Amino acid sequence: MSSAVLGARNLSGCEHRLALDATERGDAAASDVTPEARRRIDAAQSHRDAVIATLHGFQSDKPECAVITVDDGPHRDRVAATRAAVSSGADWIFRAALPTDVERGRRGHAEALVRVGDGYLPLIVVNHRVTTPANPDRGPDAPPATLRTSPLWGWRPAVDAGRSARSQRRDVLRLAHLTAMLDDLGWGAVADGRWGGLIGLDADCIVAVPLDAALVEYAEVFARRRAVVDGEVDTGPRRVGECRSCHWWSRCEDELTRRRDVSLVVGGGQAGVLVDAGITTVDALADHRGGPPGAWPRAVSFDDAIVSARCWVDGLPLARRSDRPSVRRADVEVDVDMESYSERGAYMWGTLLTDTTDPDREVRYRAFVTWDPLPTRDEGRSFAEFWTWLTAERAAAHAADKTFAAYCYSQQAENRWLRGSADRFHGVVDGVPSRAEVDAFIASDEWVDVFEAVGRNFVCPRGKGLKRIAPIAGFGWRDDEASGEASMEWYAAAVALDGGRLDLSQRERLLTYNEDDVQATKVLREWISSENVLNLPLADELIGRRDR
Known part of the structure; x- marks a missing residue:
């Protein structure tokens, strides 16, 4: 039986980083926190605290037993307090801690659980914007608005023609992760499908996120990520955007440089296409003759990739596209x-x-x-x-x-x-x-x-x-x-x-x-x-x- 236990943050990002954290540090959640990451974490926590205080204020007219905030403390005590709040039928449970499910390999917490019918849906608070103003010039032939939002004071989702969604995949995966945990506990809300709530930086509404389709994708993502942690999926370094802030980068960079890996000069997705085509090194790309592999993205110049490889091999910083580079100048x-x-x-x-x-x-x-x-x-x-x-x-x-x-x-x-x-x-x-x-x-x-x-x-x-x-x-x-x-x-x-x-x-x-x-x-x-x-x-x- 697998011993891997994953949180929502393990569901996205570099698989090799996840594997190294799990195998070399013994825990998929053991990543070092850089000063920049710590700043983001602290800012996000400050935002969550402020939003939770606002939400709690909207419920001030309800009986004390209907609105429960789980106190800080050991995880075991927080889980016990969350269980007790669910058992009592509280309408809102803030700072909810769900019990770690070792068998299924899940752990998680929600900024709030909101009672809907006989169960609860998860509500999370994030430190980025999750909506933008809708285009005011929508013509009569424009597709109808589909985004549903709810006021902060209660779960009342309705179509919102004034906003457009801007949620991120990792937010949806976290809501799906929490929903799966609630379902396993028998606590999930099932009325009118599966839903989650999302509050962003503006904190002016709750975005109602539909999760029925997302739960299918989540199950696939979760199964693969757990297999990565269990060593059932081979991973290796590849340069991607995440590398800039990864504590494993110096080690991965050394390995990639030693083997002259092609991802050093092209993006991660493009590197995958080249590797599948047998072009695994910068030298092989620099010497490649003929057209691009069939799966090469049309929006990306294959010639640029080859020139980048040639520059890397020859130690050149840049290559000119034209005889006379230019930029607009003025008085x-x-x-x-x-x-x-x-x-x-x-x-x-x-x-x-x-x-x-x-x-x-x-x-x-x-x-x-x-x-x-x-x-x-x-x-x-x-x-x-x-x-x-x-x-x-x-x-x-x-x-x-x-x-x-x-x-x-x-x-x-x-x-x-x-x-x-x-x-x-x-x-x-x-x-x-x-x-x-x-x-x-x-x-x-x-x-x-x-x-x-x-x-x-x-x-x-x-x-x-x-x-x-x-x-x-x-x-x-x-x-x-x-x-x-x-x-x-x-x-x-x-x-x-x-x-x-x-x-x-x-x-x-x-x-x-x-x-x-x-x-x-x-x-x-x-x-x-x-x-x-x-x-x-x-x-x-x-x-x-x-x-x-």
Whole structure:
């Protein structure tokens, strides 16, 4: 009989990581927690605590026996308290701990169990958004809305035409996992199918998640994951996105490098296609002749994969796609970098202005920042000041008959908080633009994504992140620990987030980090326009070298 006991977090992510945790540490839940992961865990717990307090407040008019919160303490005591609450028929059971099922190999807990009919459905709270506003321009031929939501005060799910779902697969798997445990205990609610409740970052409703189909997928996922932990499924290292934060990465990287594994230069899914086709090493891919394997994804350039492999073999950082790489330039150029904290908001907009027509004008870094802990209305004030300054510089350039461009590195993040700030603060804080104004700026050719320019101009075998590419152009960060993950820790200390210890020195560190990011963007785009970039080989030349 299997001895593996899995929690919901074991149902997604790298199978090899799961196997190593189980076989070398004796527990599938034994993964080390990085500082970044600890930050996310702490932030999520703080959010859960706040939401549970809100939900409990909505039930204040009910008898004490109808609303039960399981106290902190040893797992055995929490399970006993949950059992007693179920036996008493409580309507809401907060912080429910389900008994570990050694035979079936399951363990789990729910932020709440909600009584529906003669049983309970699980409710979980997550620290990311699970809905977005529905498209207000839905035409008469648009499919009918299907998302069902419930108010926070009780389980009353109804079709919600004002929202669209944004839930993640791991959330659905966790709800299915808890539902399976409730069913095994005889506690599950079965009225009108299987359902779970999901509350996200906005905490403005309960999303009703249908689970009948999800339970079928869950059973398959759970069986395979348990087989992985029991050693019945062979696993091995393969580079995937998760590797960046995995405590096993240094060991896996050494093994992958020794065997020159093809996943070092292509994505995890693409690596699987190549391995299935017998192309297991970077060298084999670099020397490959002919077309891509039949299962190769159409949206991914196979030639780029080969060029990446050729670069890796030859020790080349990049390859040019064209004779003359280019990026849009202007008379007045503003580099922009935004700093945010998780889903709470954007606390800093850093800028660097360069007037290429006036050598006497100072190239000046300027940051628009709030040090009030997020979320805060003062975020709207700092954003308004940034927007007012940016649009004034833009207007001044136009008035002087000069061209203008603002640059960022990977506009997805900046665009999110440009739009999000307008949505939240327009009409509330003076100077905040409307969503339409922001969208018009984003759509203009004066908002330039240097990340996109890098992808358009180069094949990048080791990734396109700013900290990967800017050093090739000669830029270095002043802080050796500079990274997006580290900045989260610095910010938490800089504002004493959630009651933590205040460290004002971290504010200067964040300003330095942000200034370096905008400087790196400037250096990189100027390098793309320089003659030095021509020292890189052409991708076509590398393809031709392979075909000789």
